[in-house]
Amino acid sequence: MLSLTIVTPGRLVVGPVPVNSVTVPGTSGEMTILPGHARLLSTMDTGVLVFERESGRKEAAAISACFVEVSGDKVTVLADTLELSQEIDVDRARRAKTKAEERLRAKANFEEDMEKWQRKLQRSYIRLQAAEYL
Numbered sequence: 834m835l836s837l838t839i840v841t842p843g844r845l846v847v848g849p850v851p852v853n854s855v856t857v858p859g860t861s862g863e864m865t866i867l868p869g870h871a872r873l874l875s876t877m878d879t880g881v882l883v884f885e886r887e888s889g890r891k892e893a894a895a896i897s898a899c900f901v902e903v904s905g906d907k908v909t910v911l912a913d914t915l916e917l918s919q920e921i922d923v924d925r926a927r928r929a930k931t932k933a934e935e936r937l938r939a940k941a942n943f944e945e946d947m948e949k950w951q952r953k954l955q956r957s958y959i960r961l962q963a964a965e966y967l
Contacts, residue, residue, distance in 0.1 A: 835868055839910040846915055853885040855908050857901050866908055873903040879955055881963045893918040895963035921964040930957035
């Protein structure tokens with residue numbers, strides 16, 4: 834069994850809670866952490882974090898700008914932003930996705946705004962993916 838804690842600058846989101854596994858969007862690809870995992874300190878990409886509670890129920894969260902630390906059977910996730918799937922406003926995420934797509938198609942100020950709107954589009958996709966776990 835693992836002990837999972839998830840923290841953002843504004844709050845303790847989860848934990849510590851017992852979990853069977855944690856899957857994170859690592860910068861080199863998805864990583865699943867199981868009991869007995871080697872010690873690890875790594876950055877994570879924007880993506881969906883999934884953890885399986887002791888009962889077998891899976892939960893998900895949309896995350897960005899994160900670090901994960903594994904030490905023994907303790908997993909700590911430090912995230913700039915994180916929304917648990919049940920906290921995501923799906924309609925708002927869809928509107929943000931549509932707006933980002935429209936801005937990326939626009940010609941005016943394309944070069945200056947492209948990176949910003951690509952990040953917004955990526956976050957909206959991730960939020961919608963995480964919301965599907967409900």
